[in-house]
């Protein structure tokens with residue numbers, strides 16, 4: 001269970017599990033990727049071990065930051081597409097107190113991360129049965145494909161109980177990620193509308209996908225280059241979760257130009273820091289398609 005101090009501050013995990021270093025921008029939600037900025041800084045870290053993990057993963061570009069959204073033409077740092085899998089970190093969760101909630105970083109389903117690395121990650125998660133893992137991706141197709149492949153290979157007939165799989169949906173254009181998630185075997189499926197960049201317009205089809213979702217996270221973009229989103233769009237998602245009885249975690253919102261993350265500072269109507277009840281998870285049909 002996530003520590004109370006983290007929850008109050010707007011964090012839904014306890015520790016980052018730094019397994020995958022490097023990535024590539026895929027959609028507008030990546031434009032201000034903070035992992036990229038952190039990797040760029042750490043490439044010069046005084047500790048040689050840390051430095052070696054982050055070297056040669058980023059480059060500076062005179063053009064758009066990501067080449068994805070077309071929204072920022074000021075230039076800056078971009079991923080160069082290389083990737084590094086930190087095998088040494090695989091058994092780290094075994095050395096932490098029981099009940100620690102790990103967020104798997106960065107995107108485990110990045111296309112250039114080998115199948116064997118994803119498999120090793122899954123088997124480590126199964127081994128660390130006393131911990132909880134959250135794997136959030138923007139590569140929903142590969143998540144579905146790899147998860148099914150690993151379930152087949154390991155002959156799993158039940159969802160891995162300590163692994164929650166999630167997708168980011170920052171604009172309505174990426175709602176297909178929600179569809180893929182609904183077709184992926186998981187003990188807990190969650191969707192992160194964070195950073196929410198546009199209003200999500202709900203259709204009947206989307207309601208159908210949401211019926212397979214166990215948890216929702218929502219929040220605005222943070223950071224110096226953040227793109228504002230109308231507070232009412234966040235309200236709409238929270239209201240929908242309340243109607244559908246889906247636990248919702250409001251991470252941060254922008255009020256009068258300032259980012260608010262502390263629970264007691266959020267508007268009363270947005271003070272939701274809920275988690276899914278793992279014991280009450282919806283039945284997962286491994287063959288859903």
Ligand code: SF4
Pocket residue numbers: 023024025026027029030033034035036079106107138
């Ligand atoms: S998928 Fe995640 S880690 Fe990769 S570029 Fe986008 S925001 Fe950054």
